[in-house]
Amino acid sequence: MVHSSWLKVTKERMVGGPNLLFLHAIVSTNNFVNELMNKENIRTNRLLAVKSGLWGAVKSFAKRVPLWGDLVEGLEKCQDSIKEQTRIQMLGHLENRINNLNDEFKNKLQEYFNTQEGQLFCIKIMETALNAEYMDKQEIFVNALFNASDRNVSEDEKLRFIDLIRHLSKVALNVLYAIYEKYDKQLESTISLPQIIIRDVVTETHQKFQYSPELTDSAVRELRNIGLFSNVLYWNKSSSRISEGQYVNDTSFFYTLYTRRFIKFIKQIQ
Numbered sequence: 487m488v489h490s491s492w493l494k495v496t497k498e499r500m501v502g503g504p505n506l507l508f509l510h511a512i513v514s515t516n517n518f519v520n521e522l523m524n525k526e527n528i529r530t531n532r533l534l535a536v537k538s539g540l541w542g543a544v545k546s547f548a549k550r551v552p553l554w555g556d557l558v559e560g561l562e563k564c565q566d567s568i569k570e571q572t573r574i575q576m577l578g579h580l581e582n583r584i585n586n587l588n589d590e591f592k593n594k595l596q597e598y599f600n601t602q603e604g605q606l607f608c609i610k611i612m613e614t615a616l617n618a619e620y621m622d623k624q625e626i627f628v629n630a631l632f633n634a635s636d637r638n639v640s641e642d643e644k645l646r647f648i649d650l651i652r653h654l655s656k657v658a659l660n661v662l663y664a665i666y667e668k669y670d671k672q673l674e675s676t677i678s679l680p681q682i683i684i685r686d687v688v689t690e691t692h693q694k695f696q697y698s699p700e701l702t703d704s705a706v707r708e709l710r711n712i713g714l715f716s717n718v719l720y721w722n723k724s725s726s727r728i729s730e731g732q733y734v735n736d737t738s739f740f741y742t743l744y745t746r747r748f749i750k751f752i753k754q755i756q
Contacts, residue, residue, distance in 0.1 A: 571618075572616055572617070572621055579628040595635050610645065611630060614652055615628070626752050636751065643747065655708065657697070657701060661691055662709055663753075666745075666753075670741070670746060679741060681738060682715060682740065688702045715742070716739060716740055716742050717739050717740065
């Protein structure tokens with residue numbers, strides 16, 4: 487669930503303003519969602535209990551070994567510091583975005599976050615973004631949070647997109663932004679899907695991020711392996727079945743509408 491201590495810090499930082507109400511609408515959950523998430527997390531909670539017991543055993547042993555005692559105490563302080571830094575950074579991203587939203591956009595988001603789907607999506611985002619492992623991608627998770635009311639993206643795709651952000655490296659996401667800038671307009675101006683040429687992407691990313699060719703090539707392969715590019719040019723759809731209309735060999739891959747939807751979902755729009 488959303489961390490209560492994080493909510494406390496949030497309220498202390500934003501007391502009295504209209505933004506507090508909006509932020510609370512984003513991070514609050516109703517009884518139905520709480521119950522649902524508790525049921526889904528039974529197995530996880532058991533695992534955490536086991537880990538907690540093991541940590542207690544380590545601390546008990548450390549008390550009898552002076553060097554270990556200092557080490558364990560240092561680890562606990564480091565862990566607390568990392569959690570606090572993660573929460574403060576997340577709060578900063580949220581404040582920056584909320585302060586720049588117009589009322590129409592706020593109302594649309596509030597309407598979405600009052601639905602069961604919106605609250606489940608919010609929980610998935612917040613739980614992930616408050617994990618220190620994803621600190622370098624926090625701003626991207628915040629972008630997705632504020633793009634959540636996009637009706638052009640299905641609920642299943644939204645959840646899938648959060649999983650993609652989690653699994654992709656920050657370098658791969660930067661390369662994807664460069665690919666968007668180079669190929670997205672071609673999606674409108676050409677009949678067929680734009681083919682991604684690695685040497686062109688290497689040039690783009692070297693100019694934009696000073697990435698080496700090897701690093702960019704690795705990132706493009708990462709993006710392709712996770713399913714963001716395709717070698718299927720189009721699909722034949724009928725009332726009874728869907729089949730590949732045309733596809734090319736595995737050495738060629740293309741920028742698709744699915745790629746576009748993902749990139750726009752993780753970009754800052756407002």
